[in-house]
Amino acid sequence: MKSDILKTIYNENKANLEIKNQKIKELNNRIKSLSQDTIPLKQIGKEASINYPEIESIGISFVPKYNIETQTIDTIPNAILKLKTKMQSNQLRKFNKWLKTRLNVEDINIVIQ
Numbered sequence: 001m002k003s004d005i006l007k008t009i010y011n012e013n014k015a016n017l018e019i020k021n022q023k024i025k026e027l028n029n030r031i032k033s034l035s036q037d038t039i040p041l042k043q044i045g046k047e048a049s050i051n052y053p054e055i056e057s058i059g060i061s062f063v064p065k066y067n068i069e070t071q072t073i074d075t076i077p078n079a080i081l082k083l084k085t086k087m088q089s090n091q092l093r094k095f096n097k098w099l100k101t102r103l104n105v106e107d108i109n110i111v112i113q
Contacts, residue, residue: 022072029064029075044102052095057082060103078109087112 039060048055059080066073079099081087087095092110100108 026073029073032075039103044099047102048095048099051098052087052091054083054085054087054091055081056084076107076109077103077105078111080111080113082113
């Protein structure tokens with residue numbers, strides 16, 4: 001009986017801890033998105049045009065993404081490129097890597113118009 005009570009308390013505490021950890025993660029993502037609201041877009045655009053002359057214009061935003069399966073919210077950066085001419089796939093990979101480094105993010109969605 002005593003062990004059943006301890007197991008119940010343990011399971012309740014474990015569930016509460018998981019809920020609190022999820023809330024902390026969501027709040028950290030919110031802080032991250034708020035701190036990234038000031039993207040140095042003009043500077044990034046200048047750097048991109050020097051290294052990637054195919055780019056005519058660039059837009060960057062951080063978009064919240066909700067994962068239905070895990071019921072978590074994450075903030076994913078999105079870059080929208082308008083190109084003067086087609087960008088080679090190796091250049092696009094290089095641009096992707098450069099922009100992730102420049103924005104200090106692990107992942108990014110790139111949309112080409």
